Amino acid sequence: MFKIIDRYIIGKFLGTFFLTIALILAIAIVFDISEKIDDFITRGASTREIIIDYYLNFVVFYGNLFSSMIVFIATIFFTSRMTSNTEIVAILTGGVSFRRMMFPYFVSATIIALISFFLSHFVIPYTNVSRLEFQHSYIDKKEDERFKNIHRQIKPGHIIYFENYNTKRFSGYHFTYEIIEEGKLVSKLKADFIRLDTATNEWVLDNYDLRTIDEEGKEHLEQGRKLQRAFDFEAMDIVPRLYTVEMMNTPELNEFIEAERIRGSENINHYLIQKYQRTSWPFATYILVLIGVSISSRKTRGGLGLNVAIGLVLCVTYIFFMQISTTFATVGSMSPLLAVWTPNILFAGIAAYLYYIAPK
Structure with a gap:
């Protein structure tokens, strides 16, 4: 049964999260429109296509993609405010342990992670169809249509070859x-x-x-x-387009990957990274929430500004590690599963240490 303090923190958490994600996406849309407005006009995109096919799905895709990062920033922001108002001190001195105080945070994180998980595996692949087709038609530069020396095993023992192929x-x-x-x-x-x-x-x-x-x-x-x-x-x-996997829900993607294994595709690691990220990104919500609370629940001289700055640095570091590890998996010999989960493993260690030294 939720206590008053639990409902208070959950309300603060979810309210701050949705407000933050709305502000960030609004700013992102403004910058995106200013960058692509010439393409929309010169290539004849209709207002309905721009709003419904592209930006509505743009909000769903990028809102989900960066949800764990936005959760992190939102956690630091409202927890730092609670700390500066001595609310955290009051909670802890009132007999609530730091571990018990984490309960409403993780309830909120679970709500967001489950939504993100469902969106990543089943909803966003569907919304990506309209977004990516629009992007391919009106935004992207002309892609390479000709390919050379294509070897494909379409099924066991059946091998095709093209010296040149025009997609x-x-x-x-x-x-x-x-x-x-x-x-x-x-x-x-x-x-x-x-x-x-x-x-x-x-x-x-x-x-x-x-x-x-x-x-x-x-x-x-x-x-x-x-x-x-x-x-x-x-x-x-x-010659499958790389972005077609973003249009497949997870069961379809699993079937596609198995078919591509048989065909001897060189892009298997890319497809596997796409698959594993659909789970690793939502799971990162828990790790980043634990880091955020551990950092911002104690008073510092820098206050809110310092905590937000630390949070931004950790976000950039997390993304950097994700890019490095996935690059190794794509062009090297690193396992795609290990590559996708390496940042979570590293930051889980950081989270455990910060939780250990946080005020009890």
């Missing part, structure tokens, strides 16, 4: 499709040019050679000017 035209040069069973080549299809017929969703091959080997080891060769065939891969499977 916009769904076409490529010097295409090869090999089927290997039990370590032996069963068939090999080659074509000088291949394109997708979007009306039939079949691929059209020009100047093709089809070589098949039967069970007795005898080769059969078929050649022709044109061949139309359906394959077990979609055009988007050949």
Whole structure:
């Protein structure tokens, strides 16, 4: 059963959090509009698209992304105010232990973390569809449409190769499709040019050679000017856009990652980082709240300003460690799971130490 002091702290916590996140996002929107207004005008984005498709989903995405950081700043801000008003001292001298005082903080942190967890895994991938499509159409610079030397295993033993592939035209040069069973080549299809017929969703091959080997080891060769065939891969499977994983909820992302493992994708670590961050960011709320309370619950000469400055430094440090560790996972040999959780592990140690030396 919640006591009066619990309800008081929870009200302060959640009120400060939502006010802070509203102010920060309002400022972010103003700066974002000033930076992108020329793109909106020159590329013909409608007012409805700007407000509904982009900025409404912008608020959901970035509000959730930085929720743990904003919780941290909000915790330091209102706890420092309580400390300067000697409310913390009154609570502790009234017989409430520091550990017991943390209870309403962690109740509030749990509410925010659960909301963030649900948004990250299930809601934001849906809202990202409109936001990222808008961004791709009206904001981003033209992305590379041509790729070279693409090797993909579309399913076990089925390997495709493109010397050149155009993602916009769904076409490529010097295409090869090999089927290997039990370590032996069963068939090999080659074509000088291949394109997708979007009306039939079949691929059209020009100047093709089809070589098949039967069970007795005898080769059969078929050649022709044109061949139309359906394959077990979609055009988007050949070169998936990195941002497409942001449009998938977690069950869909898990299936996509397994399919990409089979295809031998080079971006597996990037996909895994996206997956693990959906849990690590909400969990960071608990760690940062513990640090925030431990720092701001004791009076210092610098008061609120010093506590907020310390909080900002720790936020920047946390983000820095996250960027460093994920970079190692993306381009190096570090485990994506370890990379994503390393900042939480390090800051959990800092939180435990600050809690230990905090006033009891």
